[in-house]
Amino acid sequence: MKNILQRSVVELYIYIFFISISFLAILLKYDILLFANLGIIVVIGSIFLLKNKHLLLLVGITVSIFQGGLSTFISGTYVVCYIYILMLIAILISRNKIRFDKFILVLCIVTLLLNITPLIFNGTSIPILLISILKRFGFIIVYIYTLNLLSFSNKKQDVISKLFVWFLIINFFVAVIQFSKGTYLQDSITGLLGYGMSGILIYLFMMYIGVISGFHYKKKLSLFSFILLVLIPLVYSAIAEVKVGFVTTTILLMIYFFFINRNYKSFISLAIIFIILINIYSLFVSFYPNHDFANKAFLEKYLVEQDYGADGSINRFNFADKIDTIIFSNQTERFLGMGLGSGNPSEIDMLKGNLFVEFDYMKYRWFTLPYLYVESGLIGLILYISIYLTPLIYSLKHFKKWKSPLSVTAILMSVTNLMFLPYNSGLLDFGVITVFWTFIAFLKLEEIEFRKKNE
Template sequence: MVETLHKYRYLVLLFYVLMALLLTVIIRQDAFMLLNFAIVGALISFLLIKNEVLLLIATILAAIFHEGIYFINGTYIIIYLYGLMVISLLFNKRRIDIAPAVLFIAMLAILLSLAPIFDIGSSLPIVAISAIKRFGFIILFVFALNITNLYKKYSNLLNWLIVTILVVNFLVAVVQYFQGIYNQDDITGFLGGNTTGVFMYLFMFYLAILSGLHYYKKISTFLFFALTMIPIIYSAIAEVKIGFVSIAILLIVYLVFINKGLKSLLLLIATSFVFSWAYFFLISVYPEHDFLNMAFLDEYLVEQSYGGDGTINRFGFKPTVDAVVFEEKNSEIIFGKGLGSGNPSEMDILKGEVYRNFDYLKYSWFTLPYLYIETGWVGTIAYVLIYILPLIIALKAFKREKSMLAIIVILMSVTNFVFLPYNAGLFSYGVTTIYWIYVAMLINDKKSAVTLVSIKDQLIPAKLTLVGKPALKMNEAGGSYDLKINKS
């Protein structure tokens, strides 16, 4: 291929110039720049399709920072990367592995989300973009599930990539805080405006990764303690109240129920002192947000409209939605208005009917009201079940072998349910990307372990009676297996 291009390089150059001139005449603009962008884009696309891990890393970066990309809508970048993943699966894989249980529940949730559309109706563009927003993680999950040895070869890279990105972004947020010109909702580094809740959500995943590394002694207790301080400090300076709740829950789950012992207890006590200091700092800077005050907490969570008069609240949304949006229709309370009906968008063609009429409710700021409006009780339960299944898988894996991945997925899953009523973070590409990559690694690693045990069970009884511990080694190039005996 390269030799052919070199041989006909002048002909290729002539063709490029003629195409550029022709396009310039047709569109009446300089087409050279457009062609250069097209060529660079094609080369990047080809490179990403051929290199699965690079495509995965690119998706992580784009997903985390997509809200902070201002020159183009970050959602389009994610859709582009999802498309490359589909192409990669179709052309690079002879056999595509899936997780049947996860996929079955996801497909059930999709069908239930689409059911009301047959009665109420919706446009294809709205349904398509909404399906990608809500269920696009399935593509990512299957793609990650089919990367050979993703956990064994690249988990350390992914762990430290995510940790490093969030630490660097925290440092930028600290600079923003000391500049004194940013509202607390915009102290988010490169994540974009009004994303403090998502940043804290990602910090909980960061804490889950650190916990897994600490449990397996990949990092010291001192480093674990020092890095844990970062989300606590961020909660104080950016007034992210959920941070104090979620960090406390994750540390208690890890230090009390997973990594039991005197050292963990001492670490929890030391963290509590920093926790208390950070909270008192929060109250000194934002005195009106003392959520240890029960009167404030009750008003904040249940009674108060969030964002202005007439908007719904995190926990008190159902009566308002039933009366205002559903008009007390039982069919809509059960099945909702349909996928895409509540889709918010700057483009008129992609605005859902509910969004056009009831945007003032600010339902799209929260996961549960958004789900409830579009899919009713049935669809909401089905969607939540998608996230319960990985938690069950992780708990079983931890009980069986106490793997680092199991710990990480358990803590990430706990985070999902802590944030479920708090914001719409479960619909954030950064959140779903990181979570489902780790779920894919857990399932992939579990399958690999089962496969090796199966091979051992088939080979050993048939050929040898062993004294000592057998170890199986895969010869990937030849597709065969070598049996090695370790004598005790």
């Protein structure tokens, strides 16, 4: 009788809910029922993800990588922010002792405090500040969340690593189809990542090289398969006119074969890859003859003189003087910047930073260094780079002590971050930072396991 009564009460609540929603829909002339149902789905999905922590991590990685393409239907940025918030909730409601990296956490807090100090004088809105904190420092949530997956195993880490590789391989073939159609421009040849994401995709491909290098070092990938997989980012660089891909791929492979996995086979492998690279680069020049790195005049224009868009836009290496002259008005601003979120780009007016509205023509947000310099100044820029130098030091020490394949991946990913600092704004991209800090958390979890075994 009691169960029947409870069921009747639940049914009554359901009827009241749908009647209320229908009434509001008629009154407001909006399909409130649609939004209400969507809200219910989101709530149920959120609860499901909070109960399945490994799935939440995988969803976070997937959504962050493809958030540019997701923006065709819904703003990918805010979906990733929502996933980050779910991870934060999972951390806070955990009954276990929260595990975190004290050094990186303190460094992030100090950097954040310095980033928001200029806002005391320049001001901002709470929504802009909150979304900017998630964009700039949301990676610490991913890092701590992954560190607290207490049941995490090497097998699960391998699954996520393989899925990441397969995501990019599938995306590569989609990009090849786009190129073959002949209707996609260079920046549009990005597979499922969305328009203008070719630089981010090649960044992710360098992290992919880190992962497959770890598999090769672990002897889970044959040399032939390794070379075959390395060809994918090179071919993509050729068809999408991403010149930096040839340079960064070469540097990563030289580090791997010369310093990490050094033997006679490595020198032969590097020679084979180098020959293949020259041929693929020739293919690239045949596609885009006006973009030849071997041409000194083009190289100088590309690196130093070229602007991006309207007159007055900055370049990868000439940004400081223009920002000092046009945006900053005193020495304090040069050291501390204009404050976190002041340059925040957005399609929503209430989330647009003041500097974005006034100075977006400078294209500072296209590159990591000038973006950080505008908002954080010289001190904030140095501190933020220091956050990303720390994992490199971690991984080098880890490799020296344990020679683990995961440390190989972490080293190459960390080097990738340094190489791309002047190239684009990848270090501020959700896909890049989510993938990177997930693997750094894997490294720290592995260190904990190794130390336990040695005790």
